[in-house]
Amino acid sequence: MVFKIIEKIDKDLQGLIPGFMEITHKEIKDLEQALGSGDMAVVARIGHNLKGSALNYGFLQLGGIGRRIESSAERNQLEKVHAELEALKDYVDRVEVEFV
Incomplete structure (x- = not known):
């Protein structure tokens, strides 16, 4: 059984959420590409942007993942970045x- 992750978001943002989720899916692809080329500066930037936009919309768990991606990339902790990328993919698959 797959458990859903519930995020409570302000109803005033309802029209913006589909676009935000589309951007998040693109950022996953961008993260994979940056990791593949070993560009940890880009990985850190994407993590930073993910953290900021997620928290602005109220996606608290997603903001935490972005923060951990950013800090792990800044410390060049490749295994941790990969683990957080997997957590990110799992999150977007299960979030409601x-x-x-």
């Missing part, structure tokens, strides 16, 4: 938004 509840508008409040």
Whole structure:
């Protein structure tokens, strides 16, 4: 059984969430590409952007993943970045938004 991750998001943002999720999927691909080329500066930047935008929308767990990607990339901790990328993929597969 796959458990959903519920994020409670302000209903005023409802129209923006599909675009935000589309950008998040693109950032996953960009992260994979940057990791493949070993560009940890780009990985850190994507993590930073992910953290900021996620927290602005109210996606607290996603913001934490972005923060950990950023800090792991800055420390050149490749295995941790890969683990957080997997956590990110799992998150987007399981997240459900509840508008409040």
